[in-house]
Amino acid sequence: MKLILSLLFVFSTSCIFSQNLQKTLVILDAETKLPVQDATVTVLKTKQFYLSNKLGEVTISIKGESALKITHATYETNTVRASFLKDNNTILLKKNTKELDEIIITKQHPQKILKMLIDNSIAHFTMPARLKVYEREFLKLDDKYAYFNDGLLNFQLTGNPNIARTDILIEQNRSYGLKDEFVGDDAVGYNLDNISENYYNFKYLEFLLTTSAKKDFEFIIKSYSKTHSYYIMQIIPTDNAVGLYDHYYIVYDYKKKLIVEVSSVLSDQMLAKLSDRPHLNPKEIEKSSFKTIYKIDDNQYYFFSSREEIKLKRKINKVPRVVEVSNTMVTTAFSTKHFTYKDNEIFKGKTLYNVPNHILTNYWDISGLTATDEELSIIQKLSELGK
Known part of the structure; x- marks a missing residue:
C-alpha cells in the first residue's frame, strides 16, 4: 500500500509540475504596504490551500482557470481571477478590524x-x-x-x-x-x-x-x-x-x-x-x-x-x-x-528527527508555504553540513 501511495503521489505531482503554472503573489497591507503574514490563499477550483510567509509571499500552482480567495482575520476577503495574474503579483488587502477599541460587556464572565x-x-x-x-x-x-x-x-x-x-x-x-x-x-x-x-x-x-x-x-x-x-x-x-x-x-x-x-x-x-x-x-x-x-x-x-x-x-x-x-x-x-x-x-x-530522508519530488515547491531566500540559504548550508 505504501508503494501504491508513493506511486500515486509521484504521478499526481509530476502532472502538477508538467501541466500547472506557478505564480507568485506578494500580499501587502493596502495602507502600510507591509507584508501580510498568515494570509490564506485558496484555489477555489481545486480546494488547494496556501499560507503567506513573513514576507507576504505565496507561490501557487494553477491548472486552467480558477478564482483565488485570499482571507485573513484582520483583513477584508479579496478574490482574484487566476487568468489576470502575471509572474509576480502584488495583492493589497484592506484592514477590516475596528479602528477604535470597543469593549463588549457580557452578563457572563x-x-x-x-x-x-x-x-x-x-x-x-x-x-x-x-x-x-x-x-x-x-x-x-x-x-x-x-x-x-x-x-x-x-x-x-x-x-x-x-x-x-x-x-x-x-x-x-x-x-x-x-x-x-x-x-x-x-x-x-x-x-x-x-x-x-x-x-x-x-x-x-x-x-x-x-x-x-x-x-x-x-x-x-x-x-x-x-x-x-x-x-x-x-x-x-x-x-x-x-x-x-x-x-x-x-x-x-x-x-x-x-x-x-x-x-x-x-x-x-x-x-x-x-x-x-x-x-x-x-x-x-x-x-x-x-x-x-x-x-x-x-x-x-x-x-x-x-x-x-x-x-x-x-x-x-x-x-x-x-x-x-x-x-x-x-x-x-x-x-x-x-x-x-x-x-x-x-x-x-514524535518528530521527523530520526526519520530517513524519503524524497520523490521537489514537494517543497508546492508545499503551501513558500520559503524565503534566507530560509533557502539556511537549508542549503545545512544540507551541505550533513553530507
Missing part, C-alpha cells in the same frame, strides 16, 4: 464564555477527516542554525471530536544538519503526536479555565471585525500574577461560537520579572510564542495552520546550550474521505 467556545468548537470539528499537512522546522543551537526538517504528512482523524485518534502517514520528508550534537526526544523536535490533544481539544487553553487563572489574568472581550462577526478575547496576566504566563489572544465568531485563531506571546514585561523571580523560569525560557488558525468552510470546521517558536536554555548531553526551535504546519488539502493503510505504515515517532 469571559472565562465562562471561553469554556463555552472551547466546548462548542470541539463539538463542531469535522470528523472523521483527513488533513494533508506540510510541516517545516528549524533549530538553532547557541544562536547558530544546526538542524532542519520538513515533510508532507497525512493526518487521518477518526473517532469523535472529544476522543479523536490521529494516524500519521509520511509521504515524503527530508532533514539536514548536525544530528549528533543533540540526542533525545526532549532536545529537538515538535511533537507531531500531540496534534489532536493540542489543536482539536485545545489542551493548551485548559489552565485558563481554572480558578487560579481567574485571579492571575484579566479577561477582556473587544469588537474586532467590521466585515465579520468576530470578537477578540484578550487574556493578559495581571501585575500580581505568580506564574510565568503568556499573553493570549483568541479571535472567535460570536454568532457561530467557533474559535478562529488562538495566539500567545511571552511578553517583555513578563520576561523582565524573571530577574526578580528566578523560580518562575526553571527552564530559563527566553522567547515563546504560537499562533493557531482554524478554518470555517461552509459546514466544515478544522485545524488549518500553526506557527510556534520557543527559545530556552537547557542541558544537552550534560552541556548547557541555548536551544531555539521554530515550527510551522499548514493544511494544504482537506477531505472527509478515508484512504486505507496498514498499521505498520503509521508513523509511530
Whole structure:
C-alpha cells in the first residue's frame, strides 16, 4: 500500500509540475504596504490551500482557470481571477478590524464564555477527516542554525471530536544538519503526536479555565471585525500574577461560537520579572510564542495552520546550550474521505528527527508555504553540513 501511495503521489505531482503554472503573489497591507503574514490563499477550483510567509509571499500552482480567495482575520476577503495574474503579483488587502477599541460587556464572565467556545468548537470539528499537512522546522543551537526538517504528512482523524485518534502517514520528508550534537526526544523536535490533544481539544487553553487563572489574568472581550462577526478575547496576566504566563489572544465568531485563531506571546514585561523571580523560569525560557488558525468552510470546521517558536536554555548531553526551535504546519488539502493503510505504515515517532530522508519530488515547491531566500540559504548550508 505504501508503494501504491508513493506511486500515486509521484504521478499526481509530476502532472502538477508538467501541466500547472506557478505564480507568485506578494500580499501587502493596502495602507502600510507591509507584508501580510498568515494570509490564506485558496484555489477555489481545486480546494488547494496556501499560507503567506513573513514576507507576504505565496507561490501557487494553477491548472486552467480558477478564482483565488485570499482571507485573513484582520483583513477584508479579496478574490482574484487566476487568468489576470502575471509572474509576480502584488495583492493589497484592506484592514477590516475596528479602528477604535470597543469593549463588549457580557452578563457572563469571559472565562465562562471561553469554556463555552472551547466546548462548542470541539463539538463542531469535522470528523472523521483527513488533513494533508506540510510541516517545516528549524533549530538553532547557541544562536547558530544546526538542524532542519520538513515533510508532507497525512493526518487521518477518526473517532469523535472529544476522543479523536490521529494516524500519521509520511509521504515524503527530508532533514539536514548536525544530528549528533543533540540526542533525545526532549532536545529537538515538535511533537507531531500531540496534534489532536493540542489543536482539536485545545489542551493548551485548559489552565485558563481554572480558578487560579481567574485571579492571575484579566479577561477582556473587544469588537474586532467590521466585515465579520468576530470578537477578540484578550487574556493578559495581571501585575500580581505568580506564574510565568503568556499573553493570549483568541479571535472567535460570536454568532457561530467557533474559535478562529488562538495566539500567545511571552511578553517583555513578563520576561523582565524573571530577574526578580528566578523560580518562575526553571527552564530559563527566553522567547515563546504560537499562533493557531482554524478554518470555517461552509459546514466544515478544522485545524488549518500553526506557527510556534520557543527559545530556552537547557542541558544537552550534560552541556548547557541555548536551544531555539521554530515550527510551522499548514493544511494544504482537506477531505472527509478515508484512504486505507496498514498499521505498520503509521508513523509511530514524535518528530521527523530520526526519520530517513524519503524524497520523490521537489514537494517543497508546492508545499503551501513558500520559503524565503534566507530560509533557502539556511537549508542549503545545512544540507551541505550533513553530507
